Amino acid sequence: MYNSFVISSLSFVLLFNLLVSAQQKTGAIRGRIIDEDTKEPLIGVNILIEYTSLGAATDVEGNFLVPEVPSGIYKLVISYVGYEKKTLGPFEINSDNDLILNVSLETSWGKLSSEEAWEDINKGIIQIYLCGWPLYTKEHKELAEKYGFKIACTGCEPMNTKRYDSVMVDFLKKRNGENWYEEFLSEWNKIEY
Helix, strand or coil: HHHHHHHHHHHHHHHHHHHHHHHCEEEEEEEEEEECCCCCEECCCCCEEECCCCEEEECCCCCCEEEEEEEEEEEEEECCEEECCEEEEEECCCCCCCCEEEEEEEEEECCCCHHHHHHHHCCCCCCEEEECCCCCHHHHHHHHCCCCEEEEEECCCCCCCHHHHHHHHHHHHHHHHCCCCHHHHHHHHHCCC
């Protein structure tokens, strides 16, 4: 008698849980994530629903899908190495329709503004990012110093260096004369690697 009561009780609890979970409505979160500057899709971006274990990663086209999200109100945390982390929401998720998001991420490294350039100039730091140039030698470094600046890097392309460099170039133009950059390039190209 006792055993049949326990079995009946357990059966009722299991059946009740199955009915409740079957009635629980779910929705989905889908979308695409791109680089803000290049508009290229970002592969492998992490999309997590805050305070849950639900999430996804973007595919080769920047698309993602988080299926079977229980109805509720959530925030999304989007993170990717080298990019600013974003928290979006709150969003209400339900079974009536999917939440569709198109998100662009900004890089978190190498962001240089004209304000930062003036701060550096005022501190006596004059540097230029010679992006896309090959590596430089000791002679190249000495040439830059002759014209009154430091080479910050070459062969790389930190984001938004154009604004920073244009302030530096204008400052050096006032200090070294209108044609300083052409003279500098002419001397730079004569140096052997």
